Amino acid sequence: MNRRIGSTALKRLMTEYKELTTNPPEGITAGPITEDDFFTWEALIPGPDDTPYEGGVFSATLTFPKDYPLSPPVMKFTCPMFHPNVYADGTVCISILHPPGDDPNMYEHASERWSPVQSVEKILLSVVSMLAEPNDESGANVEASKMWREDRKKFDEVVRANTLRALGL
Amino acid sequence: MRFAIFGCLSTALTIAVVANAWAQRGQFFTACIHLTRSSASLMILLNMGLYITILLGRALQRLFFGQLRALEVEHLYERSWFAVTETCLAMTIFRDEFDIRFIILFGLLLLVKIFHWIVQDRVEFMEQAPNPSVGWHVRMQTITAILAAIDLAMIVYAVQYTRTRGPSMMIIFGFEYTILLSLVLSTFVKYLLHSYDLRRDRPWEEKSMYIFYVDLMHDFEKLVTYFCFFGIVVYYYSLPLHIVRDLYMTLRSFIHRCRDLIQYRRATANMNERYPDATPEELSATDRVCIICREEMDIAGNNVVPAAPVNNGQPRAGAGGRVPAAGGPRPIAHPDTPKKLYCGHIFHFHCLRSWLERQQSCPTCRRSVLEQPSAAAAQQAAGRPPAGGAPGNAVNDFQAFWQQHQQLFAGGVLHAAPGVNTPGPSVQPQANGGATAANPIRTLMGEPQNLPTSSIPDGMMFPITLTPLIPLTGAHSGQPQTIPPVLDHLSDEQLQSMEGRSREAMMERIRALQNIQHQLTGVITQLMQISQIIPPPSATPGAESGSGIGTSRSGDSDGAGVNAGAGSSSSSSAARDETVDKKGKGVAQES
Incomplete structure (x- = not known):
């Protein structure tokens, strides 16, 4: 696997990992699961304050393509997550994680989508702000979107219960 | 588990039906006639055939691919679903010729298709997988050869059948196998490209370009095949509803690819002159980090700024390491040369190139790189004051x-x-x-x-x-x-x-x-x-x-x-x- 040392993706991931460990954003941790595979990361994200996600710590995996940073990684929550922009299988649906070019949902501007300027840190920060402010226009989880729009109280309850489950309580 | 129950039931039913027929007739020939006359027993036999096909497919899959990944299984289900529904639509065209043979041929086609899809997924996965073993390569090559042979044989058979007996439902199979053959060939070329990339010590920057061309070719072949098929079926039968979706998808994909190609060619043609080298002053005005690879940009050692125009639109980036500063007859930009876009953002030459293959816009500000310099400058002048310190633009x-x-x-x-x-x-x-x-x-x-x-x-x-x-x-x-x-x-x-x-x-x-x-x-x-x-x-x-x-x-x-x-x-x-x-x-x- 020595040959891959030269690859842009690996070098950049190593740089980002170094930056994230030396200067981590508040509450967020992320890094490769094993040293052998730098293309699969695990991340822990805190639930933002003043939201039903408050107090929770959510785990997710980030899977990087070989042509990272030209293509975005895929982020998937590995804990139960009830959120309008997270699919039932945990995959996060935010615009900066969508590759540029073809717009599958036909509502995003090209400027909102992935570009090499983004980074793991920015993705994780975006996800934290996504937790605080769901975008109900792009409902990945229709049920959650509907509940968030129509019955916020119930939504908060469900999320709180979920947060507790995510913590294993 | 469910599959085992299904298998047991099918086997039991088949044995019961055959035993029943044997008991009633007592003779092989008459028993066969009895079986084929009764539609119930025919259904049971067909079900058994299906079971055996699945069993055979699984055995082959184990032999050639081992365990399938979750993504591959997902793809299989998705594609099989489309294949089945589309074939149902196809049957409406050839409803007069609908018989057992059609079902068998269709089953075979689906089986072959599934293997094509798996091979395709496997080859795509090569990019991400760790170094595959020799055995893996042998199996991949064998299955590719087998699939190509089957496709070819079926095409020949379909052509001969159509020639001797006129247009029939064999047309549909002929075309399906032609497309599959094109698919297996393009997959094989991709496999070769990936294999070559794996052998190299340095990453191969042009690979994505070649893969793009292979995809373009495949799309083109598919499109031509579809149009031929469309024409023939419309001429002899009626509108082939079942391929409308695929035809549309192929056409769209082909047009997109062509547009991408044109834009890409426009953006990367004469990249060396089109985008000026960043000067040390411009570079020091930034944080010197290429936003794409997050590495430092440096001008030192890259004194190969071309004095004469470079005819080759795509300099051999990364091909032979550093180009000597003295340069050959034709100076070529070093892949690490910092290049400036019209919008003022600076990137490594090779980073910029690989990004432009995907998107013809500045990674930082998303302004199109195809814009005319004066237009870009006008926008810049309107948007913000010209950068101070930079030598006279x-x-x-x-x-x-x-x-x-x-x-x-x-x-x-x-x-x-x-x-x-x-x-x-x-x-x-x-x-x-x-x-x-x-x-x-x-x-x-x-x-x-x-x-x-x-x-x-x-x-x-x-x-x-x-x-x-x-x-x-x-x-x-x-x-x-x-x-x-x-x-x-x-x-x-x-x-x-x-x-x-x-x-x-x-x-x-x-x-x-x-x-x-x-x-x-x-x-x-x-x-x-x-x-x-x-x-x-x-x-x-x-x-x-x-x-x-x-x-x-x-x-x-x-x-x-x-x-x-x-x-x-x-x-x-x-x-x-x-x-x-x-x-x-x-x-x-x-x-």
Whole structure:
């Protein structure tokens, strides 16, 4: 696997990992699961304050393509997550994680989508702000979107219960 | 588990049916007839066939691919679903020929298709997977060869069948296998490309481009096949509903790919000249980090800035490591050379190239890289002030100059008005009128080479009261006065440096044009002064001339007069230069 040392993706991931460990954003941790595979990361994200996600710590995996940073990684929550922009299988649906070019949902501007300027840190920060402010226009989880729009109280309850489950309580 | 139950049930039912038939008839031949006559037993037998096919498929899959990944299984389900529904639609076309044979052929087709899909997924996965073993390669090559052979055999069979018996449902299979053959071939080429990439020590930058071309070819073949099929089926039967979706998808994908290709070619053609190398000053103005690879950009050791145009649009990036600084016959940009886009953002040459393959826009600000330089600069000038410290960007300078010019035009009318309303002693212009008039005329006729500058030294000789009338071309434009080059005395090198599409050449040309504009401005200013000083024939010279100047300066009629005097220049430029002139005089008066 020595040959891959030269690859842009690996070098950049190593740089980002170094930056994230030396200067981590508040509450967020992320890094490769094993040293052998730098293309699969695990991340822990805190639930933002003043939201039903408050107090929770959510785990997710980030899977990087070989042509990272030209293509975005895929982020998937590995804990139960009830959120309008997270699919039932945990995959996060935010615009900066969508590759540029073809717009599958036909509502995003090209400027909102992935570009090499983004980074793991920015993705994780975006996800934290996504937790605080769901975008109900792009409902990945229709049920959650509907509940968030129509019955916020119930939504908060469900999320709180979920947060507790995510913590294993 | 469910599959095991299904298998047990199928087997049990089949045995029961066969045993029943045997018991009733007692003879092989009659038993067979009995089985085929009864549709219930036929269904059971078909079900058994399905079970055996699945079993066979699973065995083959184990043999060639081992365990399937979750993604592959997902893809299989998704694609199988489409394949089945589309075949159901296809059956409506060939409903008259619908029989057991069709079902068997269809089952076989689906099985072969599934293997094609798995191979496709596997080859795509090669990019992400750790180094595959030798056994893996052997299995991949074997399955590819087998699939290609099956496809080919089925195509030949379909063609022969159609030839001897005329159009039938074999057409659909013939076309399906043609597309599969194209798929397996493109997959194999991709496999070869990936294998080659795996063998290399350095990452292979052009790979994505080759893969793009392979995909494009496959799309094209598919499109041609579909159109042929479409034509034939429409001719002999009716509208082939079942391929409409796939046809549309293929067409869309093909058009997208072609568009991408064109844009990509446009963006990367002449990349070396199209995007200038970043200068050390520009580089130090940023944090020196290439946003794509997050590594430092450095100019040192990359002194291969091409002097001659590079014909090859895609320099061999990463092919042979560093290009010696001395360069071969054709200088090639080093892959690590920092390149600047029109929007001012700087990236490594190879990083920029691999990004432009996907998206023809700046990764940082998303401005299209295909925009014309002047348009981009105009946007930049409008959006934010030009970056300070950077050495003169000719385009920006020109834009700034132009804007200043126009501002002067807009503001000049207001600024000049008080100056005009307070004319100096009426004697002044008149007394010196002759001298001033003579001066510009002399400069016009005698020294055409340095028109604008000539007026300044000449002006020095005049009495100080004349300052309002001295055309200060240098002062009003806000540009340092440049002495226009003597164009016909340029050396060959200098002339060559003004050719081509490189940045230097453009700047040279713009400079020359700017000089011409200065000269024109100077000439027009002087002409205006002449026209102001020499009273119109109808007006009486003397005491009236002072007020005459005052009114004519603010009036439009004078602009027309100037226009006539200037002759060649348009009325708008004459009017603009008139106000510029006033501004100049205003400044001079203040001083």
